[in-house]
Amino acid sequence: MMYVQKIIDKVIADNPGEEEFHATVKEVLTSIAPVVEKHPEYQEQAILERIVEPERVIMFRVPWVDDQGKVQVNKGYRVQFNSAIGPYKGGLRLHPSVNLSIIKFLGFEQIFKNSLTGLPIGGGKGGSNFDPKGKSDNEIMRFCQSFMTELSRHIGQDTDVPAGDIGVGGREIGYLFGQYKRIRNAYEAGVLTGKGLGYWGSLARKEATGYGLLYFVRHMLADANESLAGKTVVISGSGNVATYAIEKAQEFGAKVVACSDSNGYIYDKDGIDLDVVKEIKEVKRARISEYIKARPNAEYHEGCKGIWTIKCDVALPCATQGEIDLESAKVLVENGVFAVGEGANMPSTLDAIDYFLEKDVLFAPAKAANAGGVAVSALEMSQNSMRYSWTFEEVDNKLKDIMKNIYENSTKAAEEYGFKGNLVVGSNIAGFKKVADAMIAHGVV
Numbered sequence: 001m002m003y004v005q006k007i008i009d010k011v012i013a014d015n016p017g018e019e020e021f022h023a024t025v026k027e028v029l030t031s032i033a034p035v036v037e038k039h040p041e042y043q044e045q046a047i048l049e050r051i052v053e054p055e056r057v058i059m060f061r062v063p064w065v066d067d068q069g070k071v072q073v074n075k076g077y078r079v080q081f082n083s084a085i086g087p088y089k090g091g092l093r094l095h096p097s098v099n100l101s102i103i104k105f106l107g108f109e110q111i112f113k114n115s116l117t118g119l120p121i122g123g124g125k126g127g128s129n130f131d132p133k134g135k136s137d138n139e140i141m142r143f144c145q146s147f148m149t150e151l152s153r154h155i156g157q158d159t160d161v162p163a164g165d166i167g168v169g170g171r172e173i174g175y176l177f178g179q180y181k182r183i184r185n186a187y188e189a190g191v192l193t194g195k196g197l198g199y200w201g202s203l204a205r206k207e208a209t210g211y212g213l214l215y216f217v218r219h220m221l222a223d224a225n226e227s228l229a230g231k232t233v234v235i236s237g238s239g240n241v242a243t244y245a246i247e248k249a250q251e252f253g254a255k256v257v258a259c260s261d262s263n264g265y266i267y268d269k270d271g272i273d274l275d276v277v278k279e280i281k282e283v284k285r286a287r288i289s290e291y292i293k294a295r296p297n298a299e300y301h302e303g304c305k306g307i308w309t310i311k312c313d314v315a316l317p318c319a320t321q322g323e324i325d326l327e328s329a330k331v332l333v334e335n336g337v338f339a340v341g342e343g344a345n346m347p348s349t350l351d352a353i354d355y356f357l358e359k360d361v362l363f364a365p366a367k368a369a370n371a372g373g374v375a376v377s378a379l380e381m382s383q384n385s386m387r388y389s390w391t392f393e394e395v396d397n398k399l400k401d402i403m404k405n406i407y408e409n410s411t412k413a414a415e416e417y418g419f420k421g422n423l424v425v426g427s428n429i430a431g432f433k434k435v436a437d438a439m440i441a442h443g444v445v
C-alpha cells in the first residue's frame with residue numbers, strides 16, 4: 001500500500017543510520033497495511049505518522065567513579081514512545097552496543113507488545129552503553145545511582161515504569177529503586193518492576209518471560225497437533241529469559257541440548273543441567289564456558305552463531321537482536337527445525353522470518369511470544385497499587401491466561417485479514433488496533 005510505504009520511506013529518511021529502528025517499523029507497518037486500508041480514519045488522523053514518532057526522547061550524561069577513583073562517563077537514554085493506553089512501560093538495557101536506534105526499536109516494539117497483553121501499559125524503553133561485565137558491585141551501584149539521579153525526573157508510577165532487560169536484573173533494580181526512593185522521599189513502589197520479593201516485587205516476575213514463551217509455544221504446537229514432549233530444543237542465551245525458558249521446556253518434556261552467552265555456546269547432547277547454568281550465571285556471574293568443568297561430556301564452542309548449526313526440532317532464540325540471520329535460518333530448516341519461538345526482541349532478521357514463513361516453520365514472533373515478562377510487570381504494578389501480593393500460583397495462572405489470549409487474539413486477527421497462521425501479521429494487527437483507536441479517542445495529541 002502506497003501510504004504505508006510512504007511512511008516507511010519517511011522514517012528511513014528522517015532517522016538516518018537507525019537500522020534496528022527501520023527494521024521494526026518496516027515489519028510492523030507492512031503487517032498492518034490491510035488494517036489501514038480497511039480503516040480510512042487511521043490515515044485521516046495521521047495515526048501512522050504519529051505512532052512512529054516517540055512522544056519524548058530523553059538522552060543524558062551518566063558520570064560515575066570507578067574503583068580506581070577514575071571518572072567514567074556513559075550515555076543514558078529513555079524513549080517514552082507511546083502513552084495512549086497507559087504509562088510508558090519497558091525495560092532498561094545496559095550493554096556496550098546500546099545506542100538510540102536500539103532503544104527506539106525496543107520502545108516501538110514495546111507499544112504493540114504491551115497492548116497485546118490486554119493490560120493498561122504504554123510503550124517505552126531505556127538504557128545505557130555502560131558495560132556491566134567485569135564491574136564490581138560497588139561500580140554497578142554507583143552507575144545505577146547516577147543513572148537514576150537523572151532518570152528520576154522523568155518517571156513515576158503513573159508516568160513511566162522501567163524494569164529490567166539485558167544487563168539489568170534484581171541487583172540493578174534494587175540500586176535504582178533505592179536511589180529513586182532517596183531522591184523522591186516517597187515509597188512509590190510501582191515506579192519500577194522486577195523488584196526484590198522483600199520490597200514489593202512480584203512472585204513469578206523472574207520466571208515470567210521464559211515461562212510465558214513456553215506457554216505461547218505450547219499453544220502454537222498444540223494447534224499443529226504437536227507438543228514439546230521428547231523434542232530436541234536449542235535455546236540461545238543464558239540470562240533471565242533463557243534460564244526460565246530452559247526450565248519450562250524441560251518441565252514440558254523437551255530435551256534442551258544447547259545454550260550460550262556472548263562469548264560462545266555449549267552443547268550437551270544428554271540435555272543441559274540447569275542447576276549448573278544457574279550456578280554459573282546467577283551466583284558466580286561467570287562465563288558459560290565454565291559449564292564443561294561440571295559436565296565434561298559437554299562441548300564448548302567459541303562464537304555465538306554456531307549454536308544454530310545444532311540439529312533441533314525447536315529453536316528458541318533468547319539472547320539478543322539479529323542473532324538468527326538468513327544463513328542460520330537456512331541451516332536450521334535444513335536440519336529439520338519445525339518451530340521457532342522468539343524469547344529475545346527481534347532475534348530473527350526480516351529475511352530470516354520471511355524464510356521461516358515460506359518454509360512453513362511454525363513461527364512465534366517476539367512481541368507476542370515474549371510478552372509474559374512485561375505482563376507480569378503490569379501485574380506487579382497491580383499488586384503494588386493494592387498493597388497486596390498474590391501467590392506464585394496465582395500470578396502464574398494469570399500469566400498462562402494472558403499468553404493464551406495473546407495467542408488466540410493474534411491467530412484470530414491473522415485469519416480475519418486473510419493471513420491464516422501468520423502470527424507476525426496477526427500479533428502486529430492485534431497490538432496496533434487498540435493503540436490506534438485510543439489515539440483517535442484522545443484527539444490530536
Ligand SMILES: NC(=O)C1=CN([C@@H]2O[C@H](COP(=O)(O)OP(=O)(O)OC[C@H]3O[C@@H](n4cnc5c(N)ncnc54)[C@H](O)[C@@H]3O)[C@@H](O)[C@H]2O)C=CC1
Pocket residue numbers: 164165166167168169209237238239240241242260261262263304318319320321343344345370371373374
Ligand atoms: N528480561 C525480560 O523480562 C525480557 C527480556 N526480553 C529480551 O530477551 C533478551 C534477553 O534478555 P535477558 O535474558 O533479560 O538479558 P540477560 O542480560 O539476563 O541475558 C542476556 C543473554 O544474552 C547474551 N547476549 C547478550 N548480548 C549478546 C550478543 N551480542 N550475542 C550473543 N549473546 C548475547 C548474554 O550473554 C546473556 O546470556 C533480550 O533481547 C531482551 O530484550 C524480552 C522480554 C522481556
Ligand SMILES: O=C(O)CCC(=O)C(=O)O
Pocket residue numbers: 089090091092113161162163164165193345370371373374375377
Ligand atoms: O517488564 C518490563 O517492563 C519490560 C520487559 C521488557 O523490557 C520487554 O518486554 O522487552
